[in-house]
Amino acid sequence: MAETIDPAGAGGRRERKKAATRQAIADMALRLFLERGYEQVGVREIAEGADVSVSTLFNYFPEGKEALVFDEDASNEAALVRAVTDRPPGQSVPRALRAYLIGFVDSPHTRDPRFADFQRLIQETPALREYSRTMWLRHEHALARALADQIGRPPDDLICAAYARFTLEILTFAGSRPDPVAAVDQACLLLDQGWTTTVTRPTP
Amino acid sequence: MAETIDPAGAGGRRERKKAATRQAIADMALRLFLERGYEQVGVREIAEGADVSVSTLFNYFPEGKEALVFDEDASNEAALVRAVTDRPPGQSVPRALRAYLIGFVDSPHTRDPRFADFQRLIQETPALREYSRTMWLRHEHALARALADQIGRPPDDLICAAYARFTLEILTFAGSRPDPVAAVDQACLLLDQGWTTTVTRPTP
DNA sequence: CAAGATATTTGTAACCGCTTCAAATATGCA
DNA sequence: TGCATATTTGAAGCGGTTACAAATATCTTG
Numbered sequence: 231m232a233e234t235i236d237p238a239g240a241g242g243r244r245e246r247k248k249a250a251t252r253q254a255i256a257d258m259a260l261r262l263f264l265e266r267g268y269e270q271v272g273v274r275e276i277a278e279g280a281d282v283s284v285s286t287l288f289n290y291f292p293e294g295k296e297a298l299v300f301d302e303d304a305s306n307e308a309a310l311v312r313a314v315t316d317r318p319p320g321q322s323v324p325r326a327l328r329a330y331l332i333g334f335v336d337s338p339h340t341r342d343p344r345f346a347d348f349q350r351l352i353q354e355t356p357a358l359r360e361y362s363r364t365m366w367l368r369h370e371h372a373l374a375r376a377l378a379d380q381i382g383r384p385p386d387d388l389i390c391a392a393y394a395r396f397t398l399e400i401l402t403f404a405g406s407r408p409d410p411v412a413a414v415d416q417a418c419l420l421l422d423q424g425w426t427t428t429v430t431r432p433t434p
Numbered sequence: 435m436a437e438t439i440d441p442a443g444a445g446g447r448r449e450r451k452k453a454a455t456r457q458a459i460a461d462m463a464l465r466l467f468l469e470r471g472y473e474q475v476g477v478r479e480i481a482e483g484a485d486v487s488v489s490t491l492f493n494y495f496p497e498g499k500e501a502l503v504f505d506e507d508a509s510n511e512a513a514l515v516r517a518v519t520d521r522p523p524g525q526s527v528p529r530a531l532r533a534y535l536i537g538f539v540d541s542p543h544t545r546d547p548r549f550a551d552f553q554r555l556i557q558e559t560p561a562l563r564e565y566s567r568t569m570w571l572r573h574e575h576a577l578a579r580a581l582a583d584q585i586g587r588p589p590d591d592l593i594c595a596a597y598a599r600f601t602l603e604i605l606t607f608a609g610s611r612p613d614p615v616a617a618v619d620q621a622c623l624l625l626d627q628g629w630t631t632t633v634t635r636p637t638p
Numbered sequence: 639c640a641a642g643a644t645a646t647t648t649g650t651a652a653c654c655g656c657t658t659c660a661a662a663t664a665t666g667c668a
Numbered sequence: 669t670g671c672a673t674a675t676t677t678g679a680a681g682c683g684g685t686t687a688c689a690a691a692t693a694t695c696t697t698g
Contacts, residue, residue, distance in 0.1 A: 244665060244674075251675095273655060283677045288656065295655065360564060388611075388620040395607050396600055396624070403599050407592075416592040420600070423631045424624035448645075448694055455646095476683060487648045492685065499684065 252290045252301070255280040259298035264347055268299075268355040296361040299352070307369045311376045323380060324422040327397055331418065334401060335410040353405055363402045370394050381429055389428055396421055456494050456505070459484040463502035468551055472503075472559040500565040503556070511573045515580045527584060528626040531601055535622065538605060539614040557609055567606045574598050585633050593632055600625055 258279040262271040273295055277287040291297045310330065317326035339345060352358040374394035378387045400421075404413035462483040466475040477499055481491045495501045514534065521530035543549060556562040578598035582591045604625075608617035 242666075247665090248675085272653085284656085285658095285678075286676055289676080292656095388617060389624060391611070392607060392617070392621040392624050396603070396621075399600070399603055403596060407595070413592060413596070417596040417600075420593060420596050420625070420628035420632055423628040424626065427627045427631075428624055446695075451694090452646085477685085478683080488685090489649075489687095490647055493647080496685095 251280075251282065251286070255282060255287055255290055256298055256301035260348075263299065263351055268351065268358060296357055299358055300362065300365065305366065305369075307372050310369050311372055314373070314376045314380060322422075322426065323377065324418060324425050328414070328418040328422075331397070331400055331404075331414050332411065335404055335414055349405075359402075359405070366401060367395075367398055370398055373398065393421065393425055455484075455486060455490070459486060459491055459494055460502055460505035464552075467503065467555055472555065472562060500561055503562055504566065504569065509570065509573075511576050514573050515576055518577070518580045518584060526626075526630070527581065528622060528629050532618070532622040532626075535601070535604055535608075535618050536615065539608055539618055553609075563606070563609070570605060571599075571602055574602055577602065597625065597629055 255276065259271075259276045262276060262279065273287060274284055276298065277284045280287070291301075313326050313330035314323055317323070334340075352362055370391075371394075374387075374391045375385045377390040377394055378385050381390075383390060400414055400417045403417055404410040407413040459480065463475075463480045466480060466483065477491060478488055480502065481488045484491070495505075517530050517534035518527055521527070538544075556566055574595075575598075578591075578595045579589045581594040581598055582589050585594075587594060604618055604621045607621055608614040611617040
């Protein structure tokens with residue numbers, strides 16, 4: 231089959247070149263997007279700038295133009311779920327999630343001015359906003375199941391599903407606000423009440 | 435200037451023809467979409483079927499292909515806001531909104547099989563789901579202001595904004611569920627708690 | 639009703655994102 | 669070295685969308 235073993239990480243020359251090419255494309259894309267705006271830069275131009283053909287570009291990013299921006303961003307699902315399951319003892323689920331969400335809008339990484347530009351680009355570009363939200367919302371099921379598991383309800387429990395959806399939606403909401411940290415805070419407060427009072431009751 | 439007075443409704447021959455053309459386009463589009471699926475039908479074919487040029491089609495629907503499906507749907511903002519402001523005395527805001535939302539997923543209109551097909555088309559087509567949600571979310575600001583107004587907080591109050599966003603998001607959430615009525619119900623329950631306990635406190 | 643001012647429709651050409659495909663080209667390996 | 673396999677490439681094309689100028693239809697006014 232494909233893939234001669236090549237254990238753990240970057241081995242052959244081939245792999246290295248591939249990684250470099252991918253990087254070159256993503257870098258050029260982001261550079262141009264930040265310079266002149268997402269819509270003002272064509273995929274042909276990016277390919278040109280990265281010195282590859284358009285075919286190659288799409289070979290590396292089959293998910294489309296938007297994906298060029300989110301290369302190696304890939305917020306991972308495991309961490310989200312762990313935030314719930316591995317929370318310090320005594321800490322409530324809403325608290326744990328709040329802490330996790332706050333990390334996205336207020337952390338050392340967030341205060342890097344380059345990250346601010348990046349964030350602004352996404353927020354200003356509807357296509358990127360949508361794409362970002364869609365990616366993030368992919369974790370809905372996993373979160374819902376984790377929540378249900380925590381309180382001993384069936385994996386498809388409606389309350390858990392709704393709470394998961396809303397929780398994830400908090401980030402998109404916050405992103406559209408002048409003060410994202412405050413927004414996350416208030417939105418969490420809102421959901422917190424509903425969760426605790428609803429969950430401490432028996433299943434309907 | 436433009437528009438000789440022409441009070442209240444359909445006057446000249448021109449207006450009538452325009453309305454007819456628009457209708458013909460939208461009808462043909464929906465017919466084909468339902469028959470063979472949104473992605474399997476090209477805009478050129480729709481124009482052909484409605485006996486207009488592609489230019490004309492886009493002249494009537496500059497918002498793009500998706501808009502062909504939502505012609506004269508246009509859920510109106512006024513009704514949403516009124517659901518809050520004109521609610522029966524003694525009824526809470528969450529109750530009023532719940533009733534309004536339930537109307538979307540459970541009403542005589544909803545049980546028309548043609549509407550079910552329509553709904554299924556949207557739900558099955560990512561582009562249409564997105565478009566629909568975006569349209570619906572346009573009312574966020576109006577709802578948030580109405581809410582703030584009801585409880586005497588500043589128009590840009592964060593809790594009101596969050597509550598408005600989540601409330602509107604309920605419909606998209608419900609749409610993705612096997613039993614939308616139950617979903618609306620549970621989601622409303624969740625938000626209800628947060629609203630009442632948060633709102634009955636003084637501004638932070 | 640004839641004209642002229644306006645609005646609408648049309649065809650054409652083109653751009654953009656994206657896909658397909660077969661022909662190079664590069665790489666890894668025996 | 670030579671062959672199998674990956675990768676890259678260019679060209680051609682599709683579907684959505686826009687720009688534009690040339691027809692065509694409608695309305696208005698004399």
